[in-house]
Amino acid sequence: MHSRLEQYLQTVEQNLRSLPAEERHNELNEIRLHMESLVEANRELGSTEEEAVTQTLAQFGRAQHIGKDLSSAHQWGGKPQFGTLAGAIAFNYFVGAVASLLVSRFFLLAYTPSGVPTVFWLVRGLLTTFCVGCLTGAVLPRHAVKGTLCAHLMGASVSALASLLLPLPAMSPISAVSFWGSILLSTLIGTSLAMFGAKLGAQWRSTRVKKMRIAG
Amino acid sequence: MPRDVTKGDLPALILAVLAESACHGYGIARRIEQQSAQTLQMKEGSLYPALRILEQDGLIAGEWEVQPSGPARKVYRITADGLVQLKEKQAEWEQYARTMSALLGRKTNAQPA
Numbered sequence: 001m002h003s004r005l006e007q008y009l010q011t012v013e014q015n016l017r018s019l020p021a022e023e024r025h026n027e028l029n030e031i032r033l034h035m036e037s038l039v040e041a042n043r044e045l046g047s048t049e050e051e052a053v054t055q056t057l058a059q060f061g062r063a064q065h066i067g068k069d070l071s072s073a074h075q076w077g078g079k080p081q082f083g084t085l086a087g088a089i090a091f092n093y094f095v096g097a098v099a100s101l102l103v104s105r106f107f108l109l110a111y112t113p114s115g116v117p118t119v120f121w122l123v124r125g126l127l128t129t130f131c132v133g134c135l136t137g138a139v140l141p142r143h144a145v146k147g148t149l150c151a152h153l154m155g156a157s158v159s160a161l162a163s164l165l166l167p168l169p170a171m172s173p174i175s176a177v178s179f180w181g182s183i184l185l186s187t188l189i190g191t192s193l194a195m196f197g198a199k200l201g202a203q204w205r206s207t208r209v210k211k212m213r214i215a216g
Numbered sequence: 217m218p219r220d221v222t223k224g225d226l227p228a229l230i231l232a233v234l235a236e237s238a239c240h241g242y243g244i245a246r247r248i249e250q251q252s253a254q255t256l257q258m259k260e261g262s263l264y265p266a267l268r269i270l271e272q273d274g275l276i277a278g279e280w281e282v283q284p285s286g287p288a289r290k291v292y293r294i295t296a297d298g299l300v301q302l303k304e305k306q307a308e309w310e311q312y313a314r315t316m317s318a319l320l321g322r323k324t325n326a327q328p329a
Contacts, residue, residue, distance in 0.1 A: 026280075026290070030289075030290050031264060033240075033241075033242070033287065033289055034242045034245075034260065038260070059260050060259060060260050060261040061259025061260070061261040061262060062261075063261075065261070066259075066261035066262065066264065069264075069265035070265050070268060073265040073266075073268040073272070
């Protein structure tokens, strides 16, 4: 294959790293065959090899855009199927709530909270969030990432509403900024970690299903 | 006058092509080109994200098939849900075209002030 076409496919591949190896290989193979046919057709119309490759690359569009669009088509899918999406939201929301309660209870029994550094509680919370994300991905791979994001947005909205309704102790502007800033930051990190977990869980499930199909 | 196919219109065009017969990516691009008398132009790479979304929505089904000549290719077929979706899109488009021609027709028939 022509080196410029190979280079093009490598750029597409760089954006498909999140896909399982077999899916990535199939995507690239399909595009490769299409490009080879296009080069052949352009040559039949009288172009030289180099001209045909240049025309093909122009007809195909930017490799980076195609790679990104393909990756997001795999990650986010098409229109949401509301049953599956609602299932993923509910699963993430309720399993997350139960897991947080269980983990808090376990750690409260195992340790005395006084003297335990705040970072420890933060890491514990983030780890729980990540694990629940992985579980959501493994159980409901379709729309797991979207469902996890929605569940976290819902959770954050409920918490924000509760914070606004409940009387907070008087704070100086600096304390208020640091209070709300830390909540916003931990929510952002937690949501990102949970979505990453959901993606990993869904990938694991998809690889497992494929292996079972091949074995079967 | 050549026109670029927008991302929003591409899925409907793919469904229309596949409603006639099963086809692979390269074939879909050629048929869109031929049936529009080369009026519709698109970046052919944009076919693949659109095909993937249609596949995930269950509107088309793709399968790798060995070809009589050359290597195996992924061939796409429209599903029953895809046909329903295509009919909806056709109805939407006809409605839009009727409205536009009614409006534009009125404008061209109007006398200048």
